[in-house]
Amino acid sequence: MKDLIDEYKESLKITRFQLKGIEVEISVAKINLQNARGRRVTNLKAQIDRLEFDKSTYNQMLSSLKYTLEWLENGRRPGQIRGIEKKDAYYNMRPYDPSIMERYIENKQASMPWDIEKAERIVFSKMDGEIVKTVLETLSERERDALLMSLNGKSIREIGCMLEMPRQTVHNTIKRAKRKIAEIKYKVLEGESL
Structure with missing residues (x-):
């Protein structure tokens, strides 16, 4: 040196x-x-x-x-x-990669015997499956990650840090994802085909 x-x-x-x-x-x-x-x-x-x-x-x-x-x-x-x-060296670090969000959420599902019993009682119709499939296809990866993190109780600030996005962008992304889901629900209630 x-x-x-x-x-x-x-x-x-x-x-x-x-x-x-x-x-x-x-x-x-x-x-x-x-x-x-x-x-x-x-x-x-x-x-x-x-x-x-x-x-x-x-x-x-x-x-x-x-x-x-x-x-x-x-x-x-x-x-x-x-x-x-x-400085707080770990403040700006991303705790985990957003691309593994799906695995993260799958691991959080029913793991205890009583949770498994509850999960078995939930039955989805064929229409519900198509709605979920349409929603997942409609949302972008960024919208899906932000919405899933929001539904799991993460704050806008935490989501922004994890996805490396400004808070207002996170807020707009979640709002846009919810609007898309509402449009799909409306189409289903009106009887339109997906």
């Missing part, structure tokens, strides 16, 4: 030296421009433009080198006031 830092420091010195050379060339070209006439003026203006472009490129390189060097030396991103040791 020390070798890498030394290489960056050397690159920083070389870049600064080359930038000073470009600045000197620009100032010389500007002095020559004051005394020039005719075609020489356009050539000097073009040369100054090229040198200004080179100068901006070298300034960007210098900025990137300084940024990287500071990151390597401090062990954290530049501009960060506090280190990770003072």
